[in-house]
Amino acid sequence: MRKYVPKDDVQKKAYYTDRFWVAPQVAKSPVETDAVFAADLEAIKAKCEVLDAYIQVDQLVVLINPNDNFTVAQILKEECGYNQLSECSAIDWLAKQKQFEVFYQFLSMSKRKRMRVKCFIDKEQAVESLNPLYRSADWAEREMYDMFGVKVNNHPYMKRILMPDDWVGHPLLKTYPLQGDEAASWYEVDRIYGKEARDIIGPENRESAVVDRYDTERFGRLGHEVARGSEFDENQPVTPLAYQEEGGVFIVKKFQEDGAVTITDRKR
Amino acid sequence: MQQPNRLRPFFENISFDRKDNEMVINFGPQHPSAHGQLRLILHLQQEQITKAHPDIGYLHRGMEKMAENMIYNEFMPTTDRMDYIASSSNNYGFALAVEKLIGLQVPRRAKVIRMMLLEINRLMSHLFWLATTALDIGAMTVFLYAFREREYLMDIIEDYCGARLTHSSIRIGGVPLDIPDNFIHDLKAFLDKFPQDLKDYEDLLDSNRIWKMRMENVGVISKEMAQSWGCSGVMLRASGVNWDIRKEEPYELYDEIEFDVPVSEKGDNYARYKLYMAEMRETSKILYQTIKMYEGTVKENQTELMAHAPQYISAPKIDIMTQNYSLMQHFVLVTQGMRPPVGEVYIATESPKGELGFYINSQGGPYPYRLKVRAPSFWHTGILTDLLPGSMIPDVVSIIGTTNIVFGEVDR
Numbered sequence: 001m002r003k004y005v006p007k008d009d010v011q012k013k014a015y016y017t018d019r020f021w022v023a024p025q026v027a028k029s030p031v032e033t034d035a036v037f038a039a040d041l042e043a044i045k046a047k048c049e050v051l052d053a054y055i056q057v058d059q060l061v062v063l064i065n066p067n068d069n070f071t072v073a074q075i076l077k078e079e080c081g082y083n084q085l086s087e088c089s090a091i092d093w094l095a096k097q098k099q100f101e102v103f104y105q106f107l108s109m110s111k112r113k114r115m116r117v118k119c120f121i122d123k124e125q126a127v128e129s130l131n132p133l134y135r136s137a138d139w140a141e142r143e144m145y146d147m148f149g150v151k152v153n154n155h156p157y158m159k160r161i162l163m164p165d166d167w168v169g170h171p172l173l174k175t176y177p178l179q180g181d182e183a184a185s186w187y188e189v190d191r192i193y194g195k196e197a198r199d200i201i202g203p204e205n206r207e208s209a210v211v212d213r214y215d216t217e218r219f220g221r222l223g224h225e226v227a228r229g230s231e232f233d234e235n236q237p238v239t240p241l242a243y244q245e246e247g248g249v250f251i252v253k254k255f256q257e258d259g260a261v262t263i264t265d266r267k268r
Numbered sequence: 269m270q271q272p273n274r275l276r277p278f279f280e281n282i283s284f285d286r287k288d289n290e291m292v293i294n295f296g297p298q299h300p301s302a303h304g305q306l307r308l309i310l311h312l313q314q315e316q317i318t319k320a321h322p323d324i325g326y327l328h329r330g331m332e333k334m335a336e337n338m339i340y341n342e343f344m345p346t347t348d349r350m351d352y353i354a355s356s357s358n359n360y361g362f363a364l365a366v367e368k369l370i371g372l373q374v375p376r377r378a379k380v381i382r383m384m385l386l387e388i389n390r391l392m393s394h395l396f397w398l399a400t401t402a403l404d405i406g407a408m409t410v411f412l413y414a415f416r417e418r419e420y421l422m423d424i425i426e427d428y429c430g431a432r433l434t435h436s437s438i439r440i441g442g443v444p445l446d447i448p449d450n451f452i453h454d455l456k457a458f459l460d461k462f463p464q465d466l467k468d469y470e471d472l473l474d475s476n477r478i479w480k481m482r483m484e485n486v487g488v489i490s491k492e493m494a495q496s497w498g499c500s501g502v503m504l505r506a507s508g509v510n511w512d513i514r515k516e517e518p519y520e521l522y523d524e525i526e527f528d529v530p531v532s533e534k535g536d537n538y539a540r541y542k543l544y545m546a547e548m549r550e551t552s553k554i555l556y557q558t559i560k561m562y563e564g565t566v567k568e569n570q571t572e573l574m575a576h577a578p579q580y581i582s583a584p585k586i587d588i589m590t591q592n593y594s595l596m597q598h599f600v601l602v603t604q605g606m607r608p609p610v611g612e613v614y615i616a617t618e619s620p621k622g623e624l625g626f627y628i629n630s631q632g633g634p635y636p637y638r639l640k641v642r643a644p645s646f647w648h649t650g651i652l653t654d655l656l657p658g659s660m661i662p663d664v665v666s667i668i669g670t671t672n673i674v675f676g677e678v679d680r
Contacts, residue, residue, distance in 0.1 A: 012337040014604060014634045023632025026369060026611025057368050057613045083495050086616070087642040091629055105614050105627065105642070109495075109509065112516050116614060136498030139650040147332075162325035162679060166278050171333055178337065194274055 008095040009174040028054040036111055040080045048072055060115035066102070070128040072117055073104065077133050082106040082115065085134035088141060090148045092174045094123060100150055102127055126151035147172035180206055289313060297326050301404040301665045304675035306649065308664065310656070317664070320656035322649050327679040335639035339605025340366055340440060343639075348434035350643060350677040353396050354389035356425075357619040358677075359438040364519060365615040365626035366440045369608045370580050375572035377565040378442035379520045384455070384558045385428070385437055386520075387551045392421045393620035394548050398469060401541075401669035405482050410472050417458075417465050424454050440606075441581040442574035452559055459552050466548060473541070483538035487655055487667035490535060497654070498647040501622025502543045503671060507535040513618035525557050540670040580606040605634035614642075621645055621672055643677035 031041050031053050037060040041053050044062060048071055052063035064072050076082040087105035094100070097120075104117045121127060129152045130137035141152045142161040149170040152158060160167060169176055185203040193201060211219055214232045224236040272278040295308035305326035311319035331350065335343050347362045348355040360382060367374065374382075399414035422432040427448050429437040437443065473479045489499070494507040504511055512529040514522040530546035532539035575581055582601050583594035610632040616625040622644025629638040648671045656664060 012635065016604060017633075023607065024609040026371075026609045026613070026630075028611075056611060057615075059614060061612075084498050086498055086500075086623065087614070087625060087627060087640060089627070089640045091638045103627075105625070107616075109511050109516075114614065114616070116612075134498070135493070135496040135654065136647050136650065138653070139646065143646075157321075160325075162328040164278075164325070166272065171330055172336075176333075191274070192277055 006095075007175060010177055011174050012178070026056055028056050031055060031060065034060070036113055037115070040076070040113075040115065043075055043079050044072055047075060058114075060113070061118065062115065063118050063120075066119040066121045066125065066127055069102070069104070069117070069119055070130060070133075073106075073130050073133050076106055076115075076117070080108065081110045082108040082113075084109065085130060085136050085140070086114075088130070088137060088144060090144050090150050092148060092172065093120075095174055098123060100148060102144070102150065104130070121150070124151075126153045128153050129155040131156060146170065149173070290318065295664060297323075301668060303400070303668060303673055305679070306668065306673070306675065308652065308656070310661070310664070312661070315660050317656050317659055317661065320652055322652045324649060324675070324678050327675045329680065331680040332639055332641060335636055337635060339634045340608070340636065341602075341605065343636075344439070345434065345436045348436055350641065350680060351393075351619060351621060351624070351645070351674050352433055352676045353674055354393035354620045355433060356385045356389040356435045356437050357393075357617070357624060359436060360386055361615070361617045361619065361624045361626050363438050363440045364617060365613055365628050366608065367575070368615050369611060369613045369628055369630055370577065370606075372441050372575045372577055372580070374442050374520075374575050375570065376521075377446075377562070377570045378573045378575075380558055380561045380565055381443045381447055381573075382438055383520050383522070383525075384447070384555065384562070385425070385435070385443075387555050387558065388421055388425060388455075389435075390551050390620045391548060391555075392418050392425075394544050394551070395421070397544060397620075397669075397672045398541075401666070401672075402473065402479075404665050404669045405479065407473065407476070407479065410469055413465065413468060413472075417462070420454075420458050424451065424458065427451055427454070439574065441577065442572075444573070446571075446573060447562070452562065455555065456559065459555055462552055463549070466545060470545060480538065482662070482666045483541055483670075484536060486537045486659065486663045487670060488534070488536045489651070489655060493651070493654060494535070497651040499622065499651060500644050500647075501618065501620070502540055502547065503622060503644075503648055503651075505529065505531045506539040506543050508533040513616055513623060517616070519617060521561065524561070525554055527554050527557075537666050537670040540672075544672075580608070607632055607634050616642070619644065621674065621677070622648065624677075641677070641680055643680060645671075645673040645675075645678045649673050649678050 031037050034055055037055060040060065041050065041062065044050055048068040049065055050062055051065065054061055073085070084107040085104060086107045089103065091101040091103070099120045099122060102119050102121060106115050106117065119127070127150065129141055131141070131154070138156065139161060141155055142157070142159060144150050145152060145158060146160040146162050147170055159165065163171065185206060186198065188204055189198060189201050213219065213221055216226060216232065217229050223239055225239040226236055291312045293310050293312060295310055297305045297307040307323040307326065309321040309323060310317050329349070331346055334346055344359055344362065347358040350358045395414045395418040399411040399418070402410035402414070425435060425437070426432050428445065428451060429435050489503065489507045491507045491509060494504050494509060499507070500511070508531065510529060510531045515529055527550045530543050530550065532543055574584065578594070578597055582588065582598040583591070587594040588598045608630045610630060612627070612629040614625055614627040616623045623642065624644060625642030627640040627642065628636050631637040652667070652671070655667060659667065
């Protein structure tokens, strides 16, 4: 039997973890310890349900229902003075709990505070766009869609941003393969020339650094220059490697190693 | 939308059938002033732009995916390749985020060296910006001069870490090396000469008619627009927002240093140019102070360069070579990597381009569960959507120039 490999998370794993090892936690402190954040949290709580809230590494983290994301952002912008949406993206928790986590990172310049709003959405669930409030959401949400396939409602230009338009799959999903397989090496050949041309063209070389010394069609052999397309032969004549023709070239002087000077002080 | 099939593959250059006068052109990705790999789809009425769609992704290398599949220290050289004009600032942003996640205290001397490297990188980046922007607009001389000065700075950096562009000069928990003997001398020599260089550039540009016509009142970004688009750094300060993360949320020892944050209200290309010049002067001021601070650490004999946290950071070389347990820990840290605590962190630093943030979600494993890079240039490219409509085609070049975008970090 072939060894079973789970397909929901193909990412690299640590090859050894102690059975008894318990991961420590980054400290979370209650929101009441910071007056500014406590006021912000009250403002959110007045209109929306807050599932969890704490301060971690000097930043407020608020967990909300995904349907409230626009309302919360509106409160933060208009009432609490968070004037920038500095980042927005998602985290793939599909393997663990069949959900995505979407986070929004806010900055308030008047208060010098940063906070993060998070929500969990199901696989096919869409979130509301924050574009009417923050223009920076435009590109951030496009990137989130491109990388995770998280759809955004009422977005002005919901298109892929980093990957090509016709790309299949979303690269930052944990199910996304880390290497191309057999099918991938034929993908472009099949698509452009058709399956019939496989024999003529051959699979795509995905290792760009590979040099085939027996292939005189595409590679020159250093030190043994032969006619293109000729058979490989061990007894090929040696072509001397000279960096410049004997007798020199017009204008260019031949480099004399003995006469070279090493500059130690450039008079900075 | 095109319907690609075997006979009609997907065409990047879209064909059009239109009745009105609107023309659609591709600007880039191979345009020399597209700063690498920017493609703009511009809709034109005569010479005026009515719509602009920046198209990015030509340099997408999946760095966030790579980060999820390697240990924290392994990712450090990859960060070099983001903003490759000032790679130490990327190294630093990442290192700081991991340090905050773990809760490390970095020794003072390492902090001072880090600040020196960061500010040298800022100078390098600003000089590079000046050179390329001037070249885009046609001022070849400034390009040559600014590159000459940048070369000196790269020599200084090379003396420190051996690399000119991809430095990897900062480690999680400190810096790998003390600065070499000639470093301070060379840096001082450069800084003493630098004001004269700056004056030379300004003599060439400030009252240059062509320069002014191409820059003044071109690409005006309002305060609201800059904030809404998540602009940072010079892009934000040129629009009248006084926000420098080094001042507002000081990291390292920036709170001990005296420097001003230049701000302008105008928001046009010329304002951004003036701010870059002013920032270079401020940076030289900071560098002079860091030299003093470094000499202070020498006097007080603070020689530590790496934080002491055996669980996360390898012990000093002398311990590894003499003590068995340190060697064992070092072996585990190198082969398996450190395992930061479970939690998440978002840390922003003021890179030469703006707010460079790293979001790390750690599940206690040796690889980050999710790492998001908040690169300033990404949003500075996005703003072109709103900024370009209304301006002329030649303005596009100067606007792209002053946004100072680097595609290594836009596409990551």
